[in-house]
Amino acid sequence: MVFYKKFNLSRLVENLSKSLDLILNGSPSNHALRVSFICILISYQMNFKLNERINLYLAGLLHDIGAVERETQLLLEYDKRDCVDLQRHAIVGYEILKKIPLFEEIALIVKDHHNPASNNLLSRIIYFADEVEVLLRRENLFEPKTLKAKIYPLYKNRPMFSDILDAFVEVIRNDAFFIMLSNVEEIKKYFVSHVEEKIVSVDAELFNRLAKSIAESFIDKKSKFTLTHSSDVAKTALAIARQVGLSNKDCKTIETAGFLHDIGKLFVPKSILEYPGKLSGNDWLRMKSHVYYTYSFLNQMELDEDIIHIASSHHEYLDGSGYPFGLNRNDLSTGAQILTVADIYSALRQKRPYRSNSFSHQEALEVLIGMANKGKINRDFIKAIPSDVLDI
Structure with missing residues (x-):
């Protein structure tokens, strides 16, 4: 007899993302949460299908999983990102995620999230949202016209970002975007009502392999004493x-x-x-x-x-x-x-x-x-x- 189990994959990813934020930054930066928020706003403007929105949300939460402590703070400083091999940590993240059952689609999105020429639209959206979030972090902007004046020249002549840019300009046309982005609790409320949970049904054997992968890739790597x-x-x-x-x-x-x-x-x-x-x-x-x-x-x-x-x-x-x-x-x-x-x-x-x-x-x-x-x-x-x- 095969025994099936249902579980909430979204909650798993959300908690992994939260714990990674604490590990890599010491105190919560909420970078991944804010990047996912920007991604989902863009996805609604671009009329994404449900499964695409969910995968974009989950990949956004885990997009920096391949980063290490030494480089993570540099990733959040706009002027110092050139000091980091951005594509390397994207590939490392891909290598981690592709080994975890049910994470294969997320892994492919993460793989190219620092490749502006990627054919994967979801990866390019995370690329864009990541750049915007870090810019906002540095500039401390709170006004739609000012942000548009900063972002538009960077992407107006890049055809692969044309639709993404148009969607984002629509997203930031009022103050609600800035109010929500500055309040983590409001972002979480938005996700509850706008991002459907991914509930999956797996047999006991597959869930066992998932649990083992989570243990090896996340839990036991927290300390050298528990490898x-x-x-x-x-x-x-x-x-x-x-x-x-x-x-x-x-x-x-x-x-x-x-x-x-x-x-x-x-x-x-x-x-x-x-x-x-x-x-x-x-x-x-x-x-x-x-x-x-x-x-x-x-x-x-x-x-x-x-x-x-x-x-x-x-x-x-x-x-x-x-x-x-x-x-x-x-x-x-x-x-x-x-x-x-x-x-x-x-x-x-x-x-x-x-x-x-x-x-x-x-x-x-x-x-x-x-x-x-x-x-x-x-x-x-x-x-x-x-x-x-x-x-x-």
């Missing part, structure tokens, strides 16, 4: 689930939750994730918040409740002493209990910023058994961990 962590957790949890005789469907669900369990870390500062000591106070709360953000993120994607529960309960304990919800053995499913054991085991087998050594299989088991003796985790699932599960 394989999500995959290790998923692999360990799957091995335990099979060992204790769960169904194929349950095994696949647990593995998928393992890939996604740390997606909330995208919203935790790298300085917290890589702090070389014991966190306390607000810093410790911010670290613990990653589990809540996993819960929130996956809820917004409208995933099955079992995946959300398993993924967001990996720091909950049987005695109720875990976080973020203080669940206990009566609240935690078998899958959630398995993932908790798998997460602890996988973390012990890797180095961490607060400890330079990694544990052997036997050493990790001893730690886990000690926790089981205190009533925190299930001893049966510890016994089910194969000695060669991580092949370290």
